[in-house]
Amino acid sequence: MSVQVLDRKARPRPSVRGLRAALTSGVARNQLWGAVFVLPLLILFVVFKFYPMVQAFWLSLNDYDLLTPPRFIGLRNYVRLVGDPLFRQSAGATAYYVIGTCVPLWVLSLGAALAFNQAIPAKNILRAAFFMPVIMPAIVVAIIWKFLYHPYGLVNTGLQALGLAGVDWLADSAAVMPAFILAGEWRLIPYFMIIYLAGLQAIPHEYYEAAAIDGASSVQRFRHITLALLRPTILLVIIVSVILTSKVFVNALVITNGGPNGATRVIPLFIYQHAFTYFKMGLASAASVILLLVLMIFTIVQLWLFSETDEPA
Amino acid sequence: MLTRCLMMRQIARALAFIAFAGIVAMFFVPIVWMISTALKPLDRVFALPIEWVPADPRWDNFVTAWNRFTFGRYFVNSLVVTISVTGIHCVLAAFAGYGFAKYRFFGNRLLFLAILSTMMLPIEVVIVPTFLIVRDLGWLNTYQGLVVPVIADAFGVFLMRQFMLRIPDALIEAARIDGAHEVKIFFRIVLPLSWAPAVTLAVFMWRETWDAFVWPFVIITQNDLRTLPLGIARFQEEFVTTYNEVMAVAVIGMIPLALMFLFFQRAFVQGIALSGLKE
Numbered sequence: 222m223s224v225q226v227l228d229r230k231a232r233p234r235p236s237v238r239g240l241r242a243a244l245t246s247g248v249a250r251n252q253l254w255g256a257v258f259v260l261p262l263l264i265l266f267v268v269f270k271f272y273p274m275v276q277a278f279w280l281s282l283n284d285y286d287l288l289t290p291p292r293f294i295g296l297r298n299y300v301r302l303v304g305d306p307l308f309r310q311s312a313g314a315t316a317y318y319v320i321g322t323c324v325p326l327w328v329l330s331l332g333a334a335l336a337f338n339q340a341i342p343a344k345n346i347l348r349a350a351f352f353m354p355v356i357m358p359a360i361v362v363a364i365i366w367k368f369l370y371h372p373y374g375l376v377n378t379g380l381q382a383l384g385l386a387g388v389d390w391l392a393d394s395a396a397v398m399p400a401f402i403l404a405g406e407w408r409l410i411p412y413f414m415i416i417y418l419a420g421l422q423a424i425p426h427e428y429y430e431a432a433a434i435d436g437a438s439s440v441q442r443f444r445h446i447t448l449a450l451l452r453p454t455i456l457l458v459i460i461v462s463v464i465l466t467s468k469v470f471v472n473a474l475v476i477t478n479g480g481p482n483g484a485t486r487v488i489p490l491f492i493y494q495h496a497f498t499y500f501k502m503g504l505a506s507a508a509s510v511i512l513l514l515v516l517m518i519f520t521i522v523q524l525w526l527f528s529e530t531d532e533p534a
Numbered sequence: 535m536l537t538r539c540l541m542m543r544q545i546a547r548a549l550a551f552i553a554f555a556g557i558v559a560m561f562f563v564p565i566v567w568m569i570s571t572a573l574k575p576l577d578r579v580f581a582l583p584i585e586w587v588p589a590d591p592r593w594d595n596f597v598t599a600w601n602r603f604t605f606g607r608y609f610v611n612s613l614v615v616t617i618s619v620t621g622i623h624c625v626l627a628a629f630a631g632y633g634f635a636k637y638r639f640f641g642n643r644l645l646f647l648a649i650l651s652t653m654m655l656p657i658e659v660v661i662v663p664t665f666l667i668v669r670d671l672g673w674l675n676t677y678q679g680l681v682v683p684v685i686a687d688a689f690g691v692f693l694m695r696q697f698m699l700r701i702p703d704a705l706i707e708a709a710r711i712d713g714a715h716e717v718k719i720f721f722r723i724v725l726p727l728s729w730a731p732a733v734t735l736a737v738f739m740w741r742e743t744w745d746a747f748v749w750p751f752v753i754i755t756q757n758d759l760r761t762l763p764l765g766i767a768r769f770q771e772e773f774v775t776t777y778n779e780v781m782a783v784a785v786i787g788m789i790p791l792a793l794m795f796l797f798f799q800r801a802f803v804q805g806i807a808l809s810g811l812k813e
Contacts, residue, residue: 251638251639255637258629258720259630259645266649270660273663274660343555360787361787364770368780371777411561412806416807467656475767488658489656509662512656520654
C-alpha cells in the first residue's frame with residue numbers, strides 16, 4: 222500500500238520571545254498537541270508491539286520454561302531447530318501450503334474480479350453469495366471443512382456421484398494438504414477478489430475506449446491497460462496473501478491438530494505447541510523469528526522486484 | 535449469416551453466464567449444507583440422496599446444542615470484548631491519525647512508519663512475548679487481557695491519517711483564530727468530517743475482534759471467560775460426532791457477522807478493499 226509522504230512545510234524557527242510566547246507558538250503547539258493526540262495509542266504500540274518484537278529476538282537466545290529464570294544460550298535454539306526433523310517437516314508443510322494456495326489464488330481471484338467487473342445479470346445476488354465465505358468466522362470455516370472432508374461428507378459424495386473413489390482426506394498424509402489448500406481458496410478467493418475489484422474499478426474507462434479506437438485487441442488492452450495499471454494491487458495481493466497463508470492456525474488446530482503424522486503441523490502450530498504445550502519459550506521464539514525473517518525477506522524482494530522491472534512492454 | 539453469428543454469440547454468452555453462476559454457487563454450497571445438516575436428526579445426516587431441505591426440520595437441535603454449554607455466557611463475553619475493542623480503538627486511532635496528519639512533531643514520520651510496519655507482523659511472531667507481558671500484568675484470564683493488547687492495531691491509524699490529511703488546514707486554522715481549543719477543534723470539526731472512515735474502521739475492527747481466535751485461545755483457560763469462537767471450538771471437540779448439533783453451533787457462530795454484513799455491506803466490503811493487510 223503506498224504511503225503518502227507527509228508534505229512537510231519548513232519547520233518554523235524556535236521563537237525567542239520568551240517561554241510564554243514559545244509555548245503558544247506554532248512550534249510548541251505542533252510538538253505538544255501532536256504528542257497528546259498520538260501518545261495514548263503509541264504507548265499501547267510500544268508495550269504490545271514494539272517491545273514484544275525486541276523481546277522475541279532476546280527470548281530466542283534463551284532457554285526458558287516459564288518456571289526457572291531464562292538462561293542465555295546464544296544461538297543454540299536456532300541450531301537445534303535447523304537440525305530438528307519436526308521443524309523441517311513443519312517448514313516444508315508451511316511452504317507447501319503457502320505456495321500451493323497463493324499461486325492459484327493470484328490468478329483465480331483476479332479472474333473472479335474480472336468476471337464481476339463485467340455487466341452480468343443478477344450481479345448483486347451472485348456477488349453476495351460469492352462473498353459469503355469471507356463473512357464466516359475462522360472457527361466456523363474450520364468446522365464446515367472438517368465436516369465436508371468426513372469420509373461420508375459432501376466432498377466424497379460429490380466424487381462418488383462423478384464415479385470417482387472417495388478419499389479419506391484428513392487421515393491420508395498425502396491428501397490432507399490439497400484438502401487444506403482447497404479450504405483456503407474457498408475463503409481467500411472472494412477476499413482477494415474484493416481487493417482486485419477495487420483496483421479494477423479505479424482504472425478510468427476512457428483508457429479502454431481510447432485503446433479500442435486505436436485498434437488495440439482485447440488481449441492487448443488487458444495486458445497494457447488492465448495488468449499495467451493493476452501493478453500496485455498485484456504487488457499488494459502477492460505480499461498480503463503470503464503473509465495471510467503463512468499464519469494459518471485455526472484450520473490446522475481444529476481440523477487435524479497438525480496430523481496425520483505432522484503433515485499439517487504448520488509453523489504457527491509448531492510455535493503454539495512448543496510454547497504452550499512443551500513450555501519451550503526460547504525455541505518457540507526462535508521459530509517465530511525465523512518465520513518473521515523469511516516473511517520480511519520475501520516482502521523486501523517483492524518490493525524490489527516490482528520497483529526494478531519496467532512496465533511490461 | 536449475420537443473425538446466425540449473433541445468435542451463436544448470445545448462446546455463448548448465456549453458457550458462460552451459466553458456468554459462472556455455477557462456480558459462484560459452488561462457493562455457497564458448503565454453507566447450505568451446513569445449515570441443512572443443522573436441521574436434520576443425527577441418523578439422517580449422511581443419508582443419500584442428500585436432503586438439501588430437510589422434510590422435518592429439527593429446530594430444537596439449536597436449543598439442545600445451545601444448552602449443552604454456557605453459550606449465553608460466551609456470547610456476552612464476545613460482545614463485551616468486541617464492543618470494548620472497537621470503541622476504544624476507533625477513538626484512539628482517530629486521535630492518533632489526527633496527530634500524525636495535522637501536527638508536525640518530532641519523529642512524526644518515523645513513528646508512523648514504525649506503526650505501519652506492524653501491519654505486516656503476524657501475531658504468531660510475537661505471541662510468546664505478548665503472552666509473557668500479559669502474564670506479568672496479571673491479565674491472563676481477564677477481559678483486559680482480551681481487550682487491551684488488541685487495541686494496538688495499525689490499520690485504523692493508517693486509515694484515519696490518510697483521510698484526515700485531506701481535511702483542509704485552512705478550516706482548522708480558522709477555528710484556531712476564532713480561539714477554539716485544540717481538543718474542541720478535533721471534536722467539533724475534524725471528527726464530524728471523518729464519519730465515513732470511522733464507520734469503515736468500526737465495522738472492520740468488529741469483524742476482526744469477533745473472529746479472533748489465536749489470542750483468546752492462548753490467554754483464556756477459564757470457562758466463564760471464553761469467547762464464542764473458543765466455546766465453539768470446545769463444543770466441536772467434545773461432541774465431534776454429533777454432527778447436526780456441531781453444525782447448529784456453527785450456524786449460531788455465523789449469524790452475528792452475517793447480520794452485520796447485511797446492515798453494513800458497504801463499510802464491510804470497503805474495509806477489506808482498503809486494508810488487504812489484515813485478516
